[in-house]
Amino acid sequence: MKQKRNTLQRKTVFETVGELHGHPTANQVYLKAREKCPKISRGTVYRNLNVLSDDGRIKRIKVPGIVRYDSKLEPHYHFICTVCHNVSDVPIPYQFQLNDRLSKDTGFKVNLHRTVFEGICEKCRKE
Ligand SMILES: [Zn+2]
Ligand SMILES: [Zn+2]
Structure with missing residues (x-):
């Protein structure tokens, strides 16, 4: 049980x-x-x-x-509001080629990159 x-x-x-x-x-x-x-x-x-x-x-x-x-598993970028601390997904496609480019330029094996944009969300800007 x-x-x-x-x-x-x-x-x-x-x-x-x-x-x-x-x-x-x-x-x-x-x-x-x-x-x-x-x-x-x-x-x-x-x-x-x-x-x-x-x-x-x-x-x-x-x-x-x-x-x-x-709950969204595929790679994507985030935006965090520095006022209310809400985190949103941003409508910019994940740049897989950046991983390849860094791998080529450095010889590192790059698996992923994480990007968090920061600023003030629409809701907080209105308040
Ligand atoms: Zn906000
Ligand atoms: Zn997300």
């Missing part, structure tokens, strides 16, 4: 990350998951976020200051 409950809680955590657009923090996932599954503990949510990230089912993204989680 315990195994079954664990599976169900992991599924809840996984689905919650997908539902929370805007790259939730572990705490935001916990608060939302608790609405659906009142018995879920903070520890369970954090543990499952780690397991899901390690399994590659969600992505752990490091933006200045805090770890957030992303």
Whole structure:
């Protein structure tokens, strides 16, 4: 039975990350998951976020200051608002050729690059 409950809680955590657009923090996932599954503990949510990230089912993204989680797995760039700290995906295609170019220029084996744009989001600019 315990195994079954664990599976169900992991599924809840996984689905919650997908539902929370805007790259939730572990705490935001916990608060939302608790609405659906009142018995879920903070520890369970954090543990499952780690397991899901390690399994590659969600992505752990490091933006200045805090770890957030992303349900979109393909490489993409982010924008962080320095006022409200919201993280958004940006509509610029991922530049795979940059990895190749750096590999060629240096002899490093480049697997990926991460780019985080910083500034003030539309919502905060209006306020
Ligand atoms: Zn903002
Ligand atoms: Zn993203």
